[in-house]
């Protein structure tokens with residue numbers, strides 16, 4: 001059987017998996033997969049795309065990294081959908097822009113501001129980037145049950161980590177006029193956070209008749225700092241992996 005080009009996996013290997021957990025970081029793939037099933041197996045690791053197969057109950061689940069940003073995320077989703085996957089759960093990290101959202105908290109995204117380019121290749125800009133309602137409801141119910149600190153709402157999803165998220169702590173220190181003052185505007189418009197994939201993930205999934213949800217752990221609060229402390233990333237991973245682990249059975253049943 002021929003493997004699909006970027007992910008380097010095939011239909012037979014994925015055993016009719018209908019749900020894929022999609023972190024950005026390949027290093028997070030075994031952490032998530034082994035939390036779901038300690039007998040999970042690695043299927044492939046090609047470029048930024050690393051895939052593990054896990055068994056939960058009678059169902060198989062894939063965990064596949066997307067790399068950073070919309071373009072590579074759309075490749076992962078296209079190829080997984082081609083192999084038969086129907087539901088996608090993005091698990092990421094994020095910078096919060098509201099004072100009430102602290103490092104270690106979780107954002108469950110309902111919709112994304114489309115500050116990316118890839119989503120426009122799937123649907124015009126008037127088309128909303130929205131999460132699947134039912135997957136989101138499971139995530140919210142589970143986060144409540146686990147008594148996690150979380151907020152539910154809109155995410156600004158940017159193609160760039162530096163100018164698009166109005167970071168001045170960069171090589172040039174310059175942010176083009178389009179983004180100068182943009183963080184303040186998103187704050188005023190009650191946007192919760194910045195990340196880099198949800199707008200592309202939601203748009204491609206809605207446009208193709210697939211379902212997607214998104215959770216992200218807050219690794220920096222931008223009202224305090226621009227730089228991320230690596231130590232807090234693992235704490236955030238624990239919280240989000242826990243939420244995913246407790247949600248997957250219900251998401252499989254939707």
Ligand code: URA
Pocket residue numbers: 093094095096161165194195196219220228
């Ligand atoms: N991911 C982002 O895109 N931005 C942040 O500030 C942190 C994580």
